[in-house]
Amino acid sequence: MDRPKSLPLSLGLALGLLAVSAVARAAPFAYISNAADHTVSVVDTASDAVVTTFPVGTGPYGVAVHPNGRTVYTANLYDNAVSVIDTASNTVVDTVAVGEWPFGLAVLPDGSALYVANFIDSSVSIIDTATHTVVDTVLAGTNARGVAVHPDGSRVYVTNTNGDSVSVIDTATHAVVATVPVGSQPRGIAVHPNGKTVYVTNNDGNTVSVIAVAGALANNSVVATIAVGAGPIGVDIHPVSGYVYVGNRDSGDVYIIDSATNAVVGTIPVGLSPRGVMVHPDGGAVYVSNSLSNNVSVIDPTTQTVVETIAVGSVPFAFGEFIGPLDSDGDGVADTLDNCPLIVNPGQEDDDHSGRGDACDGLPPGC
Numbered sequence: 001m002d003r004p005k006s007l008p009l010s011l012g013l014a015l016g017l018l019a020v021s022a023v024a025r026a027a028p029f030a031y032i033s034n035a036a037d038h039t040v041s042v043v044d045t046a047s048d049a050v051v052t053t054f055p056v057g058t059g060p061y062g063v064a065v066h067p068n069g070r071t072v073y074t075a076n077l078y079d080n081a082v083s084v085i086d087t088a089s090n091t092v093v094d095t096v097a098v099g100e101w102p103f104g105l106a107v108l109p110d111g112s113a114l115y116v117a118n119f120i121d122s123s124v125s126i127i128d129t130a131t132h133t134v135v136d137t138v139l140a141g142t143n144a145r146g147v148a149v150h151p152d153g154s155r156v157y158v159t160n161t162n163g164d165s166v167s168v169i170d171t172a173t174h175a176v177v178a179t180v181p182v183g184s185q186p187r188g189i190a191v192h193p194n195g196k197t198v199y200v201t202n203n204d205g206n207t208v209s210v211i212a213v214a215g216a217l218a219n220n221s222v223v224a225t226i227a228v229g230a231g232p233i234g235v236d237i238h239p240v241s242g243y244v245y246v247g248n249r250d251s252g253d254v255y256i257i258d259s260a261t262n263a264v265v266g267t268i269p270v271g272l273s274p275r276g277v278m279v280h281p282d283g284g285a286v287y288v289s290n291s292l293s294n295n296v297s298v299i300d301p302t303t304q305t306v307v308e309t310i311a312v313g314s315v316p317f318a319f320g321e322f323i324g325p326l327d328s329d330g331d332g333v334a335d336t337l338d339n340c341p342l343i344v345n346p347g348q349e350d351d352d353h354s355g356r357g358d359a360c361d362g363l364p365p366g367c
């Protein structure tokens with residue numbers, strides 16, 4: 001079943017104004033890393049079909065998509081390396097050696113650097129995404145695992161699974177500027193899209209810690225602890241509703257927390273041993289990788305029910321931000337980078353230096 005897609009109002013206006021009939025709405029892809037068969041399953045999120053599966057390094061537990069959507073990275077636990085994947089060809093184009101047992105990883109919003117948590121080394125490797133080289137290694141807490149980036153790019157947050165803490169890294173200096181005690185065995189981590197709080201799953205404590213990181217409470221301290229299901233790991237936050245989706249490994253379900261009240265407002269059964277959880281960038285679905293069912297559950301966030309189950313590879317973890325960015329006009333340039341996000345202009349020409357693509361000059365805002 002195809003997930004219904006609403007046509008953005010501004011796209012409707014653009015279509016009407018330009019009488020363009022063939023603007024494809026290219027869907028981003030979900031890159032599901034399969035830890036046991038050392039592959040990535042690529043899911044077209046418009047159809048929820050697996051379009052291809054390709055090999056990467058050994059034990060790809062973590063995965064991250066570059067903000068431009070042209071590169072994907074997997075952290076390969078058993079070869080102590082990161083695979084660099086070209087999404088045009090879905091092939092590994094480079095391999096970068098990092099620390100021992102790399103797990104989670106995340107890219108800065110400007111795309112310049114990739115942060116990789118090394119579990120055994122309790123460190124974070126910082127990779128320059130232009131050169132594919134490690135430019136720095138930062139000591140974190142004991143057994144670094146999950147990585148999340150603040151939307152303003154200034155801070156990276158790392159869970160330390162056996163340190164029961166979160167390390168806060170300043171991306172300008174690479175210094176650890178705070179170490180925040182959280183619950184027992186923190187694993188997953190996500191920054192609220194409003195930039196004010198960070199949600200951390202405590203796998204052993206069956207709780208979620210909420211850290212205040214901006215605003216009046218910008219002191220990197222835990223302001224709430226919420227009881228969830230058994231063995232929480234994956235976590236992500238819906239950009240519109242502010243609902244927090246938490247995958248619980250041992251109870252095989254997803255808890256929904258309303259971030260306005262930090263109350264649990266729902267529970268959704270999924271597959272066995274859910275790991276990766278990510279809200280689709282268009283807000284229309286939530287994807288959950290079930291590591292012992294070898295499939296992905298797709299949740300409709302309007303009904304909070306599973307509407308699709310997608311068979312993937314063996315032991316899908318997809319730990320991280322595994323879905324690519326929106327590219328509404330399908331010209332290969334992500335919406336956040338496209339100077340005419342609803343008009344096909346892959347060259348991004350701006351000959352008059354207006355700051356808008358020449359294809360949009362003179363058209364109403366939103367084209």
Ligand SMILES: [Ca+2]
Pocket residue numbers: 327328329330331332333334335338340341342
């Ligand atoms: Ca585009």
Ligand SMILES: [Ca+2]
Pocket residue numbers: 329331333338339340341342343344345346
């Ligand atoms: Ca465009």
Ligand SMILES: [Ca+2]
Pocket residue numbers: 349350351352353354355356357358359361
């Ligand atoms: Ca222009």
